[in-house]
Amino acid sequence: MTYPQLALHVAGQWLTQASGGERDVINPADESVLGKLPLAGQAELAAAAEAAQRGFLQWRRLSALERFTVLRRATDLMRSRAQHIAAVLTLEQGKPLTEALREVTLSADIIDFQAEEAKRLYGRTVPPRVPGILSQTVMRQPVGPVAAFTPWNFPVNLPSRKLGSALAAGCSVVIKPAEETPGSCMEVVRCFLEAGVPPDALNLVCGQAAEVSSTLIAHEAIRKVSFTGSVAVGKLLGEQCARGVKRYTPELGGHAPVIVCEDADLSFALKSSIPAKFRNAGQVCASPIRFYVHRTHFDAFAQGLVKGAMALKIGAGSDASTQMGPLAHAGRLDDMQRFVDEAVAMGARLLCGGKRVARPGYFFEPTVLTDVPAGCRLAREEPFGPIATLAAFDTLDEAIGLANASRYGLGAYAFTRDLVTAHRLGEEIEAGMVGINHFGVSQPELPFGGWKESGHGQEMGLEGLLAYTDVKTVVVGVPS
Numbered sequence: 001m002t003y004p005q006l007a008l009h010v011a012g013q014w015l016t017q018a019s020g021g022e023r024d025v026i027n028p029a030d031e032s033v034l035g036k037l038p039l040a041g042q043a044e045l046a047a048a049a050e051a052a053q054r055g056f057l058q059w060r061r062l063s064a065l066e067r068f069t070v071l072r073r074a075t076d077l078m079r080s081r082a083q084h085i086a087a088v089l090t091l092e093q094g095k096p097l098t099e100a101l102r103e104v105t106l107s108a109d110i111i112d113f114q115a116e117e118a119k120r121l122y123g124r125t126v127p128p129r130v131p132g133i134l135s136q137t138v139m140r141q142p143v144g145p146v147a148a149f150t151p152w153n154f155p156v157n158l159p160s161r162k163l164g165s166a167l168a169a170g171c172s173v174v175i176k177p178a179e180e181t182p183g184s185c186m187e188v189v190r191c192f193l194e195a196g197v198p199p200d201a202l203n204l205v206c207g208q209a210a211e212v213s214s215t216l217i218a219h220e221a222i223r224k225v226s227f228t229g230s231v232a233v234g235k236l237l238g239e240q241c242a243r244g245v246k247r248y249t250p251e252l253g254g255h256a257p258v259i260v261c262e263d264a265d266l267s268f269a270l271k272s273s274i275p276a277k278f279r280n281a282g283q284v285c286a287s288p289i290r291f292y293v294h295r296t297h298f299d300a301f302a303q304g305l306v307k308g309a310m311a312l313k314i315g316a317g318s319d320a321s322t323q324m325g326p327l328a329h330a331g332r333l334d335d336m337q338r339f340v341d342e343a344v345a346m347g348a349r350l351l352c353g354g355k356r357v358a359r360p361g362y363f364f365e366p367t368v369l370t371d372v373p374a375g376c377r378l379a380r381e382e383p384f385g386p387i388a389t390l391a392a393f394d395t396l397d398e399a400i401g402l403a404n405a406s407r408y409g410l411g412a413y414a415f416t417r418d419l420v421t422a423h424r425l426g427e428e429i430e431a432g433m434v435g436i437n438h439f440g441v442s443q444p445e446l447p448f449g450g451w452k453e454s455g456h457g458q459e460m461g462l463e464g465l466l467a468y469t470d471v472k473t474v475v476v477g478v479p480s
């Protein structure tokens with residue numbers, strides 16, 4: 001498998017060189033250089049935003065059915081090229097090939113759902129309150145050119161969420177994937193363009209992240225910003241959007257709790273938790289992190305989790321037997337080490353893992369800690385890696401209090417066989433998505449988004465589409 005030549009897509013042209021220079025894209029499984037990524041400077045950024053304005057005027061004129069037809073052709077292409085796109089994804093990001101393949105086909109499903117749903121963007125008519133009015137219509141229209149920013153952990157899924165909804169709604173896009181993993185997003189953009197999305201309506205840029213976002217957000221053509229990434233950067237971009245009163249959807253980090261109740265089926269909870277925790281090496285925004293286990297099950301659950309973590313086969317994602325790949329880049333290793341070392345220095349007990357794997361590539365051991373003090377960073381901040389913490393609880397009130405004692409509110413999970421408890425947890429946990437006896441909260445048909453500092457607004461589901469529309473009220477009176 002050869003990694004594709006990297007290029008930006010600006011104003012209908014694929015650019016293999018750009019005015020911002022270039023940077024290496026690294027294979028995290030062996031630290032080799034995969035390719036050179038051209039970086040956009042001010043000239044390409046302005047050209048991309050202006051093209052998006054022109055592309056918007058073309059694309060918005062199509063009916064929802066015509067847009068659906070183009071997007072469906074794009075997802076047919078994605079499915080027919082899924083093996084190739086997945087292989088690119090694994091090379092640049094590290095996750096096992098089977099996970100990458102699932103990501104590509106699920107991304108096609110997400111786009112399909114949004115394109116279908118756009119055919120049903122119904123408005124409504126409202127009875128007039130005074131005579132002399134023929135109609136009062138409330139309708140939804142595309143918000144305009146969108147700037148979209150995505151991280152490296154799901155390099156196909158996260159761009160597809162944004163591109164699918166924006167294009168289905170009639171918006172044009174300038175997308176900036178993470179500079180660490182641009183190749184697979186480029187392959188998806190190719191599918192859209194070959195399917196018939198007007199070249200000006202879909203631009204792809206990479207560059208100095210802070211420069212790209214501040215330039216695009218300030219550009220008068222851009223009407224909406226969609227960002228997936230960390231809370232810190234999400235806040236920065238929010239401030240920039242506020243200056244131009246631009247629509248903003250921040251999808252930020254999480255620190256998901258898992259409550260294992262007294263009545264839970266312990267072996268089922270363990271069997272579900274181990275793959276969920278270590279999927280994509282824990283680099284998942286809704287990844288389970290804080291396990292709160294009823295005291296009667298604590299020792300057995302801790303033993304089971306540690307045994308499962310230590311049994312995972314670690315290796316390159318391209319190796320079919322690999323269950324957990326490397327972290328996405330070198331900086332992640334240092335960050336994991338800092339989380340663990342600080343927690344241990346403050347009194348946490350390391351049950352397994354806790355250090356880099358001694359081999360080339362950015363591999364970190366699956367790690368489980370307990371007795372993690374409330375004041376340390378791991379207890380408060382998302383590690384975004386293969387690290388889980390364990391604590392015992394005695395009452396459900398206590399468990400719900402612990403789960404909610406966080407500035408994040410993205411994913412949350414629980415295991416119970418009691419329906420009343422399940423409903424109570426669904427009601428009282430402060431998070432955008434709650435999975436009871438199930439970790440699968442991210443589905444094309446379901447809205448996905450955070451509460452509190454995890455963000456606001458949603459992607460996927462009907463809400464994901466509405467996020468790219470504005471509401472317009474039209475009142476038509478009797479002409480004379």
Ligand code: NAD
Pocket residue numbers: 149150151152153154158176177178179209210211213214228229230231233234236251252253254284285286382384410449450454455
């Ligand atoms: P990040 O915030 O550093 O980067 C995300 C994007 O912003 C990338 O495109 C990056 O190039 C860009 N960026 C980085 N620094 C910037 C700056 N100063 N100004 C402007 N743009 C900048 O996040 P990350 O570490 O790459 O990704 C991990 C984070 O993403 C985690 O917090 C994770 O939970 C979150 N995430 C959230 C969701 C969700 O749907 N809520 C999904 C996946 C990941």
